[in-house]
Every structure is written in structure tokens, then in C-alpha cells.
Amino acid sequence: DTAVSQTPKYxxxxxxxxxxxxxxxxxxxxxxxxxKQDSKKFLKIMFSYNNKELIINETVPNRFSPKSxxxxxxxxxxxxxxxxxSAVYFCASSRPQxxxxxxxxxxxxxxxxx
Amino acid sequence: GQNIDQPTEMTATEGAIxxxxxxxxxxxxxxxxxxxxxxxxxxxxxxxxxxxxxxxKGRFSSFLSRSKGYSYLLLKELQMKDSASYLxxxxxxxxxxxxxxxxxxxxxKVLA
Numbered sequence: 001d002t003a004v005s006q007t008p009k010y011x012x013x014x015x016x017x018x019x020x021x022x023x024x025x026x027x028x029x030x031x032x033x034x035x036k037q038d039s040k041k042f043l044k045i046m047f048s049y050n051n052k053e054l055i056i057n058e059t060v061p062n063r064f065s066p067k068s069x070x071x072x073x074x075x076x077x078x079x080x081x082x083x084x085x086s087a088v089y090f091c092a093s094s095r096p097q098x099x100x101x102x103x104x105x106x107x108x109x110x111x112x113x114x
Numbered sequence: 115g116q117n118i119d120q121p122t123e124m125t126a127t128e129g130a131i132x133x134x135x136x137x138x139x140x141x142x143x144x145x146x147x148x149x150x151x152x153x154x155x156x157x158x159x160x161x162x163x164x165x166x167x168x169x170x171k172g173r174f175s176s177f178l179s180r181s182k183g184y185s186y187l188l189l190k191e192l193q194m195k196d197s198a199s200y201l202x203x204x205x206x207x208x209x210x211x212x213x214x215x216x217x218x219x220x221x222x223k224v225l226a
Contacts (some may be wrong), residue, residue, distance in 0.1 A: 035216075040153075040218065041199060041219050042216070043157070043220065044216070045213055045214065048212075048213055055211045056211060056213050090170070091206040092214075094212070094214075101145070101205070101212070102147055102159040102162055103159075103203075104215050105157050106156060107155070107156050108155075108156055
């Protein structure tokens with residue numbers, strides 16, 4: 001059983017296009033995240049949702065719009081794609097609090113903008 | 115602000131022991147996590163410390179000193195499959211909610 005799954009795994013698109021990445025978790029977690037990992041492998045938080053409510057927006061350009069239809073899903077829509085958006089995007093989920101509450105990651109979506 | 119530092123690369127020999135250090139600065143510390151990430155894959159959880167001291171899990175151990183803002187991950191009896199990036203992450207509550215802030219990762223190469 002996949003805990004956090006995201007689709008697609010690979011995405012190649014042209015500059016200026018609009019694309020979406022979907023994420024679903026079956027762990028019953030209340031909190032979900034989007035992270036961006038650049039070519040230097042630095043994993044940077046973009047957004048966090050708790051129970052469908054946006055709680056963290058790390059000064060991401062407004063071309064990026066997350067949407068959480070329910071607490072098990074967090075999708076990421078990107079408008080007017082730019083070359084600098086090329087990266088691996090990871091979805092993650094965790095319990096909002098508690099002793100462990102480690103984040104579980106999806107397999108990543110490698111976005112290449114050409 | 116929040117800052118996490120760890121060495122960029124380390125090399126060790128199969129069967130040896132390696133220690134990967136991590137220092138952090140945050141005003142809302144709520145736990146330190148270590149993750150392993152193989153090339154092209156997702157980060158996977160290795161260990162968690164919230165109190166000072168050593169947590170042992172098989173070949174892997176993690177240590178935390180909150181007063182020093184310092185942690186290390188100790189890998190014993192290194193195997194070739196341990197070649198990966200190791201990410202130190204702090205769970206931070208400065209913004210009033212939980213978020214995981216990652217260091218840049220330490221790429222470990224295990225040589226035969």
C-alpha cells in the first residue's frame with residue numbers, strides 16, 4: 001500500500017504552459033506539504049495545509065496555487081511555467097503534533113521545463 | 115531566523131563507522147529528524163530526537179544536544195547500500211504551526 005502517492009512521476013513541458021501535480025495520502029494525516037528540491041538537492045518547503053486549510057506559504061510566486069479538496073489530497077497547480085521551475089517536487093504528510101510525527105514523502109515529480 | 119548546517123560530502127569505507135554532524139539555529143525547536151535519500155528517490159525517515167541524548171536503531175544512532183544546537187547521525191558497519199544523502203531536519207514552530215526545515219544534506223559515499 002502506497003502511503004503518499006503523487007502523479008505524474010515525470011513531467012516535461014514547455015515554458016508558459018500550465019500544469020498540475022496531484023498528491024494523495026492514505027495515512028489519515030491531517031497535515032500535508034509541498035516541497036521543492038532543486039539541482040543542489042536542497043529541500044525547501046513551499047506550502048503546508050492542515051485539514052484543508054493553508055497554514056504555511058513560504059513566499060512562493062503566486063503562479064503556484066495549491067488546492068486541498070479534502071485532507072487526504074493536496075494538489076499543486078503551476079501557471080505560466082518558467083525554466084527556473086525545473087526541479088523535483090515532493091508531497092509529504094504528517095500528523096500535526098505528537099511524539100513522532102515524522103513527515104512521509106511521496107516519490108516525487110521531476111518537472112522539466114524546456 | 116532558521117539555519118541548518120551539515121557537511122556537503124563525506125567518504126568512508128565499507129565496514130567502518132561514520133558520523134554526520136548537524137548544527138541548527140531555531141527559536142521554535144520541536145524535534146530533530148534524520149532522513150536518508152537515495153538518488154532519484156524520496157527521503158525516508160531514519161530517526162527522531164526531541165530530548166537530549168542518544169537514540170539507537172540497529173546500525174544507526176542519532177544524538178541530540180539542544181543547548182548546543184547540535185545533532186549527529188552515527189552509521190556503523192557501513193554497507194555499500196548506505197551510499198546516499200543524509201538530511202538533517204528540524205521541526206519548527208516559530209510560525210505558530212509545525213514545519214520541517216531541512217539542511218542541504220550530506221552525500222555519503224561508501225567505498226569497497
